Amino acid sequence: xxxxxxxxxxxxxxxxxxxxxxxxxxxxxxxxxxxxxxxxxxxxxxxxxxxxxxxxxxxxxxxxxxxxxxxxxxxxxxxxxxxxxxxxxxxxxxxxxxxxxxxxxxxxxxxxxxxxxxxxxxxxxxxxxxxxxxxxxxxxxxx
Amino acid sequence: xxxxxxxxxxxxxxxxxxxxxxxxxxxxxxxxxxxxxxxxxxxxxxxxxxxxxxxxxxxxxxxxxxxxxxxxxxxxxxxxxxxxxxxxxxxxxxxxxxxxxxxxxxxxxxxxxxxxxxxxxxxxxxxxxxxxxxxxxxxxxxxxxxxxxxxxxxxxxxxxxxxxxxxxxxxxxxxxxxxxxxxxxxxxxxxxxxxxxxxxxxxxxxxxxxxxxxxxxxxxxxxxxxxxxxxxxxxxxxxxxxxxxxxxxxxxxxxxxxxxxxxxxxxxxxxxxxxxxxxxxxxxxxxxxxxxxxxxxxxxxxxxxxxxxxxxxxxxxxxxxxxxxxxxxxxxxxxxxxxxxxxxxxxxxxxxxxxxxxxxxxxxxxxxxxxxxxxxxxxxxxxxxxxxxxxxxxxxxxxxxxxxxxxxxxxxxxxxxxxxxxxxxxxxxxxxxxxxxxxxxxxx
Numbered sequence: 001x002x003x004x005x006x007x008x009x010x011x012x013x014x015x016x017x018x019x020x021x022x023x024x025x026x027x028x029x030x031x032x033x034x035x036x037x038x039x040x041x042x043x044x045x046x047x048x049x050x051x052x053x054x055x056x057x058x059x060x061x062x063x064x065x066x067x068x069x070x071x072x073x074x075x076x077x078x079x080x081x082x083x084x085x086x087x088x089x090x091x092x093x094x095x096x097x098x099x100x101x102x103x104x105x106x107x108x109x110x111x112x113x114x115x116x117x118x119x120x121x122x123x124x125x126x127x128x129x130x131x132x133x134x135x136x137x138x139x140x141x142x143x
Numbered sequence: 144x145x146x147x148x149x150x151x152x153x154x155x156x157x158x159x160x161x162x163x164x165x166x167x168x169x170x171x172x173x174x175x176x177x178x179x180x181x182x183x184x185x186x187x188x189x190x191x192x193x194x195x196x197x198x199x200x201x202x203x204x205x206x207x208x209x210x211x212x213x214x215x216x217x218x219x220x221x222x223x224x225x226x227x228x229x230x231x232x233x234x235x236x237x238x239x240x241x242x243x244x245x246x247x248x249x250x251x252x253x254x255x256x257x258x259x260x261x262x263x264x265x266x267x268x269x270x271x272x273x274x275x276x277x278x279x280x281x282x283x284x285x286x287x288x289x290x291x292x293x294x295x296x297x298x299x300x301x302x303x304x305x306x307x308x309x310x311x312x313x314x315x316x317x318x319x320x321x322x323x324x325x326x327x328x329x330x331x332x333x334x335x336x337x338x339x340x341x342x343x344x345x346x347x348x349x350x351x352x353x354x355x356x357x358x359x360x361x362x363x364x365x366x367x368x369x370x371x372x373x374x375x376x377x378x379x380x381x382x383x384x385x386x387x388x389x390x391x392x393x394x395x396x397x398x399x400x401x402x403x404x405x406x407x408x409x410x411x412x413x414x415x416x417x418x419x420x421x422x423x424x425x426x427x428x429x430x431x432x433x434x435x436x437x438x439x440x441x442x443x444x445x446x447x448x449x450x451x452x453x454x455x456x457x458x459x460x461x462x463x464x465x466x467x468x469x470x471x472x473x474x475x476x477x478x479x480x481x482x483x484x485x486x487x488x489x490x491x492x493x494x495x496x497x498x499x500x501x502x503x504x505x506x507x508x509x510x511x512x513x514x515x516x517x518x519x520x521x522x523x524x525x526x527x528x529x530x531x532x533x534x535x536x537x538x539x540x541x542x543x544x545x546x547x548x549x550x551x552x553x554x555x556x557x558x559x560x561x562x563x564x565x566x567x568x569x570x571x572x573x574x575x576x577x578x579x580x581x582x583x584x585x586x587x
Contacts, residue, residue, distance in 0.1 A: 006506050006513075025421065033537075034505045035497035038295040042424060049425050070503050141502070 006068045012052055012077070014061030023064045024048035027075075034068070036141060044139050047119040048075050050112045051135050055079040057107045058098065059133060072121070075137040083129040090125075091117065147184050148347045150204045150339035151191060155179055157201035162525030164193035164202060169413045170292055170496075174538070175528035185495045188288035189340035190413045190438040191447030204339030204448060207358035209365075212247050215331030215357070217323060219315045220248040221308065224255045224385070224393035225337040225443045226362060227463045228456030234373050236463055241378035242369040243335065250319060251381050254334070255389030257311030259472045262388055262401045264304045264484050269404060269432060275300045277408070277423060277431040282306065282398055285340040285438035286416055287349065287490070294420045295492035300434075303486040305350065307392065308334050308341060310484060312355035317479070331357045335365060337446030338439065350486040361448045386470035394457050395442035396435065404433040411437040411445070498540065508540040515539055520551045 008030070010023035028045040032038075048064070055062045059081025067074045084090045085097075091113050098108025116137060117123050124136040160178035165171075172186035173193060180193075180201070194202040212218050220243050227236055244251045261282075268274055279300045281287050290297050305313075312332045320327045334341060334356050342359040372378050391397030396409035408431045410419045416436045422428050439445035444460065445453030498512070499505035512533075519532035527548040529535040538544035547553045 004503055004506060006510050008513075021425075024425075028424070030509060032293070033496055033498050034502060034509060035494055035499070036502070038492060042296045045424060046426055068506060068509075070506065 004070060008064075008066040008068070010064040010066070012055045012061045012064055012079070014056060014059075014080075016056065016061075020053060020056045021049055024052050027066055031068070031073070036073075040139060040141055043119040044073055044075070047116040047137050047139070048077075050116050051075065051077040051137060053107070054112050054135075055081070057102060057105070058082075062132065071142065072138055072140045075135075075139075077135045077137075078132060079134075080132045083131060084125065084127040084133055085129060087125050087127060148343070149184055149187050149189050150206065150342040150346070151182065151187055151189050151194060152203060152205055153180055153182060154201045154203055157199045159199055159201070161198070162530075163196045163198060165525055165528070165530040167192045167196045168530065169289065169417060171530050171534050173530070175525075183495075185493065186292065188285045188292060188438075189338075189343045190285040190289070191339045192413060194339065194447040204342060204361065206336065206339075206342050206361040206364065206448070207333070209247065209360065211358040211360075212331060212333065216329040217250070217319060217325045218248045218331045218333065219250045219252055219319060220244065220246070220333055220335055221252055221254050221311050221315065221356070222335040223308070223337055223341075223362070223443060224253070224258065224390045224460075225446060225449060225456065226335055227390070228393060228444050228458075228460035229362065229366060229449060229451045230370065230373070230459070232459055232462050236383045236466070237380040238373050238378070239369065240381035240383065242372040243365070244381055245372045245378040246365055246368045248333075250315070252311055252315035252332075253383070253385040253389070254307050254311045255385030255392065257307035257309070257314070258389035258392040258398075258401075259385060260310050260314075260484070261304055261307050262398070265302055265402055265433075268302060268304070269402070277428055277434045278302055279423070280398055280433070280435045281350075282392065282435070283340070283437045283439075283443075284344045284349075285338070285413065286436045288340070288343075288493075289413065289416065289438070290420065291349070291490060291493045292495055293417070294424055295494075296424055297420060298490060298492065300423065301490070303350070303490075305484050305486065306344070307389070308344075309351065309355050313483065314479060316355060333358045333360050335360050335362055337362050337443045337449045339447060340438070348488075349490045350488055352487055362446070363448050363450050366450045383467070383470075385467070386472050387464050387467045388472060390460070390467055391464055393443050393460055395437050395444075397442065399433060399435045402433060406431050407433040407435065409435040409437075411442050412440040413438045498537075512536045512540045515546065518546075518552075519549055522551070524550075526550050 024045050028041055031041045055077055059079035062079035065076045089095050093114045094110040096108045096110035102108040120137045121140045122138045127133040158179045160175045164180055165173045170186045170188055172183045173180050222243055227239055230239055240251045281302045316327055316330050316332050319330050336359045345354040345356045345359050348354050388401040395411040399407040399409050410416050441453035441457055444456040498508045516533050516536040521532050523531040527535045529538055535544055
């Protein structure tokens, strides 16, 4: 912890459906303890859960770094996945490049990124084909 | 600040200060201090997990005694449908209700009748377009309080309609006053309860300015009297009125079946409930229309103030359900307004888990909590009196505990001290030191 910012780091394991979602659930618990407005907590947990699951299912796992300050929370999810070819397309509801196999598991409906966007104040995506994707999600505490 | 009244309390003389209850509490409300369990009242949701798990029966629910009936001219018993599952199958519902009445009441009004009315009211909410999804049942007061403490974002999803107990009490009093001419204040309405949480609902209501119920009697307390009178046939049979829709509220899934919701989920056991509420909060259950969440395993049939094992009670209730399958709903007379059923008070978030009022200070405490937690052994042994290492770390940052309350930390400190002592013991003041290296050095 430095400059009044609390940093939490989580490992996101690939294709591990047992522990999938643990990082976002843990962050949610902490925000409640910090006394953050319940509606903000909800936005954080929904968007972080989506991003976390993306990393688990589509992107070979990765890590989550969460910075909690007094006015906002910034969640950075970095994965080791295939990267996103066209970010603008990926932001469209219903657009997905997921394989049939992934869809059969109930994922890949193309709602993840739009849902993160909807629940956050800013979303920044950097992606490199063959290397991975970095999502930076910011949610303000006052709104 | 007024102190929050709630039902679950400790019998100091029976408590051995073990760790069974602190481990089971879903809100981490219990700590062991000076050899006795201490409940933080504001955190307690009266689920009764501690009552169930305590091997010494040191946890109890405060309920009213039979003497409370004395203050009223006309007394009405309000049995929860769970009561029917408490007795061997040879007793039918008429006998059970008759023997209940014989315990000193003038009238018996089945709470299952209120449950039928609530069922209809909830059906109407489900049909509304702006109904939150999923709608969460408020039938279990422990679950409602759990949401207030741990899942405040879900307050909007709760059914804000009076409980079957309140509706039944309202109608029973109103009709008794009309029929007998006795003043409403002279009519005593007593709920026969399977749980502690209901007793709290009557004394400290979250939904009404004051409860329609005058007292709550424990099912376990009244049980023997009923059995005795049934055995000796000392009762007049009472007309049964409630149908299956109301009766099956006693068990897990019963309310949902009566509602005939398109898609529903029923969950019981407070720790299972926590997982489902977590999922709802993460918007993972948007395809579910109605969630019935009950704190006790098996629903109210598994309540801490029941006598019969919940699974046995469920089997016994089945017979009563079967017999009432073709009975019509008791309440066809709408001599009440639907508005009367809506909660009077807005229920609020109880932020008792918050580390500090000030976010910056809370963040600092959270950082400290993390670093303390990292240094604790992680065994969650409970020997410090807190349910887990993390809970101890939390108590430390709240200024309620010390690091040395952990026996492993204490041992570590003692060992460090012993090593330091040994080192110091080896050191000799030069005037007493006969190995006197210094002098030899000088000779060279």
